[in-house]
Amino acid sequence: MSKLVNKPFMMANNMTDTITKPDNNTAKAVPNSNTDRQSWFNRPIPGIKQHLTAPLSAVETEPSTKCSNCHSMITNTALIFNCYVCPHCDHHLPMSARERLNWLLDQVDGETGQEFTAKDPLSFVDSKPYPARMSEAQEKTGESEALVAMYGKLRNLDIVACAFDFRFMGGSMGSVVGDRFVQAAEKALEQKVPLVCFAASGGARMQEGLLSLMQMARTAAAIERLRIAGIPYIVVLTNPVYGGVTASLAMLGDIHLAEPKAMIGFAGKRVIEQTVRETLEEPFQRAEFLLEHGVVDEVVHRHQLIDTIYRLLAKLCRVPNVDAQ
Numbered sequence: 001m002s003k004l005v006n007k008p009f010m011m012a013n014n015m016t017d018t019i020t021k022p023d024n025n026t027a028k029a030v031p032n033s034n035t036d037r038q039s040w041f042n043r044p045i046p047g048i049k050q051h052l053t054a055p056l057s058a059v060e061t062e063p064s065t066k067c068s069n070c071h072s073m074i075t076n077t078a079l080i081f082n083c084y085v086c087p088h089c090d091h092h093l094p095m096s097a098r099e100r101l102n103w104l105l106d107q108v109d110g111e112t113g114q115e116f117t118a119k120d121p122l123s124f125v126d127s128k129p130y131p132a133r134m135s136e137a138q139e140k141t142g143e144s145e146a147l148v149a150m151y152g153k154l155r156n157l158d159i160v161a162c163a164f165d166f167r168f169m170g171g172s173m174g175s176v177v178g179d180r181f182v183q184a185a186e187k188a189l190e191q192k193v194p195l196v197c198f199a200a201s202g203g204a205r206m207q208e209g210l211l212s213l214m215q216m217a218r219t220a221a222a223i224e225r226l227r228i229a230g231i232p233y234i235v236v237l238t239n240p241v242y243g244g245v246t247a248s249l250a251m252l253g254d255i256h257l258a259e260p261k262a263m264i265g266f267a268g269k270r271v272i273e274q275t276v277r278e279t280l281e282e283p284f285q286r287a288e289f290l291l292e293h294g295v296v297d298e299v300v301h302r303h304q305l306i307d308t309i310y311r312l313l314a315k316l317c318r319v320p321n322v323d324a325q
């Protein structure tokens, strides 16, 4: 019985709570913001659970990429505007060769070395035949080979620039990569304009055996011709540069720049650990470690990279620096 008696009393209490009490201090009652904003249709009804759907964030609606370092999702548009640098942790994400060159050059006048196509001189088969592996890489990247070479303008300077595409069979150097690099160097030599190379490679291409190893000597000879003619050659070491590319064109620059935390070496860290039977601590083979040991001239953040390349080239070519004016 006591429950029955209590119930109407409780209801009366609840009802008084919902009614706005007249406030003596403020003459005009402040309107209840909740009820004002919500229409009667959206007003929460006690006892009915409401599943409120939050508006979708940009990463849920737009094509996005996951940062390999901090695992946060970044929209592709934000990444392109930030030069593929993670806005959360400053990690430098990989850039494709074509994006890299289009980003560097203010004006692209043309592409060189597109006429070279890879052959299969050894009829090499590992888990797949070499031609099948090639067409798979071509389909994946939209490129015909692992090196793209372009010529054009960087501000008031004419330059030739080439970039490795690491997505294309690990940016490995086969005979076509060698051909394209040599042709780019010859173009620079002929026009007396500097050469810039963005290296990102796993090394020589094993599917071409000795022919890929020969490219080390060919590219080194082409760089030597540039050196004799007094034409600047700048290498930008991006993550990662290993093997035959490190042992040739990537370490023969007049100036070596590197992106932060890029892995640069000849043999991989694990191979060296197994050989010397020692554990090699971080930052072994990182750009900062190589800077300390004199292999790299400067570690440059991607946001400052174009300015640094331009400043160096303007100085080396004795061209007035348009940024300084």
Ligand SMILES: [Zn+2]
Residues within 6 Å of the ligand: 067, 068, 069, 070, 071, 072, 086, 087, 088, 089, 090, 091
């Ligand atoms: Zn990140």
